[in-house]
Amino acid sequence: MSLYNLNKAREGEISDLASWYADTFCPSPQPVLPQLIAEKLGITYSLGDYKGKFDGLIENNRGFFHIYLHCKDTDNLYSPRLRFTFCHELGHYILDDHRNTLLLPGTPAHGSVTTLDSSIETEREADLFAACLLLPEDRIKRDLFKRKFNFALVDELSRKYNVSLTATLLRFITLGNHPLMMVCSQAGKLKWLRYSNDFPFQRIHTGPGNEIPAATCAGEYFEDGTKYLNKSEKVFAEDWFVLWKSGDQRRQIFEHCIYQESQQQVISVLWET
Ligand SMILES: [Zn+2]
Structure with a gap:
């Protein structure tokens, strides 16, 4: 069994960084689109059937980054699962220490499976980054203002932001609204x-x-x-x-x-x- 706790300061740092990227490249009321952020950062991407070996993978080719996204039949760039994976891989690029590791000579391409319960800290950080990018703090706090917690509210936000219920719930937990x-x-x-x-x-x-x-x-x-x-x-x-x-x-x-x-x-x- 794994427990999800990053330290509070690190959590705040990741959330602030994600908000900055959301507000700079996809300001409200625009939806956050990872493909747009990737383009702005000069990161290329491709979707394909990678036979379930990974959900997402980021590769550094002499300083040029490419993200591979495993795509099932029903998936496209707008499906919640793929959006989350895309943002997770972007996190590995945007978080300084993750990118620095990828830039080290000899570091293998980094593949991730979206489980939301990884025991590896960098994976949990990238998951948190993804949740914070897709559900930016200011926007969610505005939506939650004076609202009483119930499941319909989770459902409403998950639809509004096009994010899975589980990722939305994780965001509620870190925001500590209830x-x-x-x-x-x-x-x-x-x-x-x-x-x-x-x-x-x-x-x-x-x-x-x-x-x-x-x-x-x-x-x-x-x-x-x-x-x-x-x-x-x-x-x-x-x-x-x-x-x-x-x-x-x-x-x-x-x-x-x-x-x-x-x-x-x-x-x-x-x-x-
Ligand atoms: Zn990862």
Whole structure:
């Protein structure tokens, strides 16, 4: 299981840099288009079927950079997944220390797979850069002003900015607009979790084999296939978490599941009612 935490200062630095690129090359109300930023930076790119070896790859050819984007049948430059990958690869160019590494003689071309849970720090940095570029801080804060958190709001912003739900949620977590946790479980077991600093519970009630608790929406899905489609369900904090204070037992939280069936995966989004 991996936890997603870069230090706060680095997070801020990456977010500011991404905002600068978004505002300079794609100022609001224009959408952020990674292809446009690549062009302005003199980076060439191509889309092709790279047989799933990577989602994106950046290559340095004597100081000229080229980005390869793995493209499935249904993908194009406007599909959320490809946009994220493109921005991730741009991050490897724009973040100074990443680019400097690519410029070292003998550094192999850098291929990335978009998993959002990489244990490699530079990958997590590039993921964060991508999320911040596609969802620039000022624009998102304006959209969130005086809005109450619920899943419809995540959905609305994900459509408005043409970014996947999971990337939008990660952005909510770093912006810290509302205490929030994402739990990813695969084949019934806890895979990764991420949460905002102010989320009140952290320790999940896992079984001896790292199984997620059965009395949760994700647990039900792995148990018998029950799905709560487009619904935020109320569950008790004690269903998910190990609690230390007796007063916490009856605290309720919302759980909203995103089912990623091809990967046997469920992402539970948890927040307090
Ligand atoms: Zn990468």
